[in-house]
Every structure is written in C-alpha cells, then in structure tokens.
Amino acid sequence: MLRLSTKGQYGVRAMFELAKNYEKGPLTIKEIAARQGVSISYLEQLLNKLRKSKLIKSQKGPGGGYVINKKPEEISVGLILSSLEGPVAIAQCLGPSAKGCKRVEGCVTRLLWKSLGEKIEDFLDTINLNDLLKEETKLLR
Amino acid sequence: MLRLSTKGQYGVRAMFELAKNYEKGPLTIKEIAARQGVSISYLEQLLNKLRKSKLIKSQKGPGGGYVINKKPEEISVGLILSSLEGPVAIAQCLGPSAKGCKRVEGCVTRLLWKSLGEKIEDFLDTINLNDLLKEETKLLR
C-alpha cells in the first residue's frame, strides 16, 4: 500500500544526479537516462515538470543539459515530489478535487488521513538533496 | 501522490462501525454497507480479508453478522490496512517482490523510501480503534 509512482522515484534520482554534478556544469538528459537505465523520452517529461517548477534549468545546444537551479540544501524531496505528482492526498476527500463525501464534518477517518498526510509531508520537507549527498558519502566510506 | 485505495479506507471505516457496535452484538454486512453507502458485494471482499486475519469474526444465520475479535484498543489502523493491502511499500525495491533494481547496495533513495515507510507504519501502528472512538465523541461534543 501507499506506493509512490516511478515518476516520483526517477525524478528524485535524477535530481540527485544533478545535485552531484552541479558544480561541474550541465548534465545531458542522455547521461542521466543512461545512469538510471530509464528511457530518454520518459525522463524528458519529468525534467520538464521540474523545470517548470524552477527546480532545475536547462541549456540548449552543444555542451548544454540540465543543472539544478538552487543549492542542494534548498531543494527538499518534498518539493521534488510535489512538482511531479502534486500534493500528498491519502484520500480523495483531502485532495484538490474533494467531492462526494458527505460526511466531511465529524468524519473521524478523514482526520486520520489528514494527519497522516501531514506527517508524511513534514518528513519529506525536512530532507533535502544535500542530506542525500552526505548520506551517500557515508555509505561509500 | 501516495493515495490510499478505497479498499483501505472502506475497511477502516467498517472496522470503526464494528468497534462502535461491538458490545451490542453482531452487525450485518447489509447494515454496514448501508451506513457507508458501499455495495454489499464489494464490502464482502474486505470483510473476508479482515476475517482471515482474525481481526473480526462472523456468525451466520439470523441474528448473525460481524463482530470485532479483539478489544478496540488492540486493533491498530496499521493492522487493518496491512490485512487489506499488504505492508507499506513506497517503492518496489522494498516490497515483498523486490526485483530488478540492481543498485540495492549504496542506493540512497532506497534508504529514503525505507525510512519514510517506517515512519508511516509507526504512525499507523500507534493509532487504534479506541483512539478513533474517543476522537469521535470529542467531535460530537
């Protein structure tokens, strides 16, 4: 239960690659796709969304590619995921298109999902790309 | 993102109804379905799973129905959800059928999803049906 789509997973991994590379200049989509074993076409869509939410910027032409648009410590995993998949919405009655559920008032389970959602978002917002970078150097040691 | 299926939502609500009723004897599936506005056939499947994991017991024949099999405070929301939908598995590489991902060692994002999953399970395990009952009386006051 509560599976995250591959979109979110690939997206975070791509951002992680970009963060690792951000002082060396742009990374081509081809390179990112190769490192992750994902198709270029699919990755394009994700990077597109991330670019539109200003988390990354792109540079065309030879030598171009993608770079993160903020420092790694300023980009939380929560930001990445909400750019790609919208806000956490455990139940429909909590999402942007809330409708149908007539028991909004006094609905105990709704409160439950709401507070779970908040817990998750809090967690995701406290973790940024720099944390992941540090985590990796720790693992490789 | 991270939507919970209706299966989980209906299941928790059904268990909540049963908890409210548990001292008054069995509740028929018909009654539960009516209170929730869900079809009997669909609800059956859920109650079946809950019965198989011993969270509820059933009684056939006139006057029969379903009753919870433990005290409300002994049934956590986490238990209910994992009976219905299996364990929390944010990413495939964490689930029971983990396969494909060759970067298991040193995969930073995998650790991220793992600890998120644990956070979620911890939260769900700390909340039981009695908590929800108390919450409701608070809301109705």
Place this chain on the structure above:
DNA sequence: ATAATAGTCTACTGTTATTGTCAAGTATTG
C-alpha cells in the same frame, strides 16, 4: 424439517492511472 437469514467464495468486467514510446519541431552553439 424447512424457510428465512446471513455469510462464503470465485470469476468476471469496466475504468482509470501508470508507464512508457514516438515523431515532428524548436533553440543554441561551435
């Protein structure tokens, strides 16, 4: 006994979201 009640089980179907692929086009640099 037997009729009425109530749960059990399995198979099937429509819908929706996910997970991609493809192709034609646009912009930038050397």
Place this chain on the structure above:
DNA sequence: CAATACTTGACAATAACAGTAGACTATTAT
C-alpha cells in the same frame, strides 16, 4: 549550418483498482 539537445503533444500497452454477479454453505427460529 550542422550538430547537439531540449520541447511538445499525441498515442498505446499494461496493470491496478473498483465494483458486480451468481452460485453456494451454514445457522437459527418456527
């Protein structure tokens, strides 16, 4: 101006979800 690389939108396969249907079994009250 050619090579490189990003942009966009349409489309298709697959899987998961959500729900329906029907035939069956067990229990109780009369």
